[in-house]
Structure formats: structure tokens, C-alpha cells
Amino acid sequence: MRRVAIAACCALTAASVALSTALARETEFGFRDFVPDSPTAVAIARAVLIPIYGPELVRAEEPLQATRQASPQGDIWVVTGTLHCNAPPCLGGTGEVKLSVGDGRIIHVTHYK
Secondary structure, three states: HHHHHHHHHHHHHHHHHHHHHHHHOOOOOOOOOOOOHHHHHHHHHHHHHHHHHOOOHHHHHOEEEEEEEOOOOOOOOOOOOOOOOOOOOOOOOOOOEEEEEEOEEEEEEHHHO
């Protein structure tokens, strides 16, 4: 029983150290960001869009672009695809994913027509 308690204590200590290290990470924006930059936001959005809309459609909308925006719930990344057209008016739309900067939650996913 004592070995189990010691092992549990060690595991909790290791988890606590890992969590505190992650939470202590500061960025140029002055707070913790689990999605700290545009390439990370794009990678997450791509991973969300491909299972929903398929790799061919997502690839056709490359490059994906991420823009950081303020919102009442905290900063978010808005990741959108690129609509390729030869001459206006352009028909069709692109995918869009909104992610929480602070905790990485997927806030919204859509594909405009």
C-alpha cells in the first residue's frame, strides 16, 4: 500500500510540474497562449477541416491564413482558406475555423458558399 501511495505521489508531482510549466509559458501578448502563433492555428484548423470537408477541398483552398482577433471571450484565431478565381465574380467560398488562443477550443467551423 505504501508503494502505491508513493507512486501516486510521484505521478501527481510530475503532472503538477508539467502543468505549471505549461501554464507559466508567457508570450509576447503577456499571457498564456495554447495556440501561440499563426502556423499553430493553421495546423489545428487543417486538422479540423480535413475530416469534415475532405483533403481535396482543403488542399484546393491553400494557403490557409490565420488572423488573430479580440473577442469578448478572449482572443481568437480566425483561419480561412483562399478562394482562387481567375476573374470576378468569384463563385464559391472557403472554410473558416475559429479557435481560442488561450485554450485551443474550436469555437466555430463553417464553409461558406
